Amino acid sequence: xxxxxxxxxxxxxxxxxxxxxxxxxxxxxxxxxxxxxxxxxxxxxxxxxxxxxxxxxxxxxxxxxxxxxxxxxxxxxxxxxxxxxxxxxxxxxxxxxxxxxxxxxxxxxxxxxxxxxxxxxxxxxxxxxxxxxxxxxxxxxxxxxxxxxxxxxxxxxxxxxxxxxxxxxxxxxxxxxxxxxxxxxxxxxxxxxxxxxxxxxxxxxxxxxxxxxxxxxxxxxxxxxxxxxxxxxxxxxxxxxxxxxxxxxxxxxxxxxxxxxxxxxxxxxxxxxxxxxxxxxxxx
Numbered sequence: 001x002x003x004x005x006x007x008x009x010x011x012x013x014x015x016x017x018x019x020x021x022x023x024x025x026x027x028x029x030x031x032x033x034x035x036x037x038x039x040x041x042x043x044x045x046x047x048x049x050x051x052x053x054x055x056x057x058x059x060x061x062x063x064x065x066x067x068x069x070x071x072x073x074x075x076x077x078x079x080x081x082x083x084x085x086x087x088x089x090x091x092x093x094x095x096x097x098x099x100x101x102x103x104x105x106x107x108x109x110x111x112x113x114x115x116x117x118x119x120x121x122x123x124x125x126x127x128x129x130x131x132x133x134x135x136x137x138x139x140x141x142x143x144x145x146x147x148x149x150x151x152x153x154x155x156x157x158x159x160x161x162x163x164x165x166x167x168x169x170x171x172x173x174x175x176x177x178x179x180x181x182x183x184x185x186x187x188x189x190x191x192x193x194x195x196x197x198x199x200x201x202x203x204x205x206x207x208x209x210x211x212x213x214x215x216x217x218x219x220x221x222x223x224x225x226x227x228x229x230x231x232x233x234x235x236x237x238x239x240x241x242x243x244x245x246x247x248x249x250x251x252x253x254x255x256x257x258x259x260x261x262x263x264x265x266x267x268x269x270x271x272x273x274x275x276x277x278x279x280x281x282x283x284x
Contacts, residue, residue: 005070006070007037007068008065021133027057028059031059040063042080068084069087070090071087094200108125126282133272145212146190149172149174149186151204155194155195158195164240169248174186183211186208191215192213193243197220216234217231
């Protein structure tokens with residue numbers, strides 16, 4: 001007998017971050033595999049306006065939650081699984097966290113870091129990653145690039161002393177920008193510096209790599225795991241002098257470092273195919 005599936009994926013409607021986009025990507029991939037799937041707004045977000053940049057995904061939104069055979073929730077709202085006693089239940093760890101009390105559910109991990117953290121607590125999680133998207137309209141090779149872009153909303157306190165050590169280097173904060181402005185900034189920069197904590201496999205370093213930046217990260221969270229961020233240019237964020245030396249070297253010879261990170265870019269470009277394979281293996 002063929003199993004008839006209807007998969008519901010909860011998401012924070014109106015939120016524009018990496019996690020909600022991954023949830024859109026999951027529904028889109030399921031539907032391309034011929035599996036009926038819908039997004040379900042998390043309680044309290046039903047009236048929010050959908051994010052415009054996610055419209056290209058085939059990910060319809062529905063508030064009707066009856067007859068679901070499978071339910072997927074991000075790690076921020078596992079309590080919603082209790083609403084579906086007869087469905088197969090998944091917690092998708094888009095960021096590492098505490099699985100206490102969730103041992104009886106199935107688990108999916110967006111990053112090797114999250115998968116490893118869950119395993120330390122006795123939970124086996126299958127890999128379900130995500131992918132970067134909609135970057136075709138931007139330059140992705142070294143050219144007339146300049147400066148060091150950095151995320152001013154995460155780890156900026158570690159960047160400030162580096163800036164003080166390199167007064168002749170242009171640092172470009174990414175803050176309060178539209179998505180198109182962020183991508184244009186990354187496309188124009190020599191490098192992207194991210195000294196923040198990475199709770200999952202963060203999207204912006206991958207976007208930066210795809211857009212031709214040399215990527216430099218901290219060694220905190222997912223950035224510490226080579227399979228998540230396979231680059232050599234990782235720095236101790238508490239040591240601004242060593243960070244400054246790396247940044248200065250890249251800024252003066254970006255092409256050499258860009259060439260060294262070729263395998264990272266190839267991994268980023270392969271993400272959609274890896275993701276589709278993971279979806280097929282998990283959901284059939």
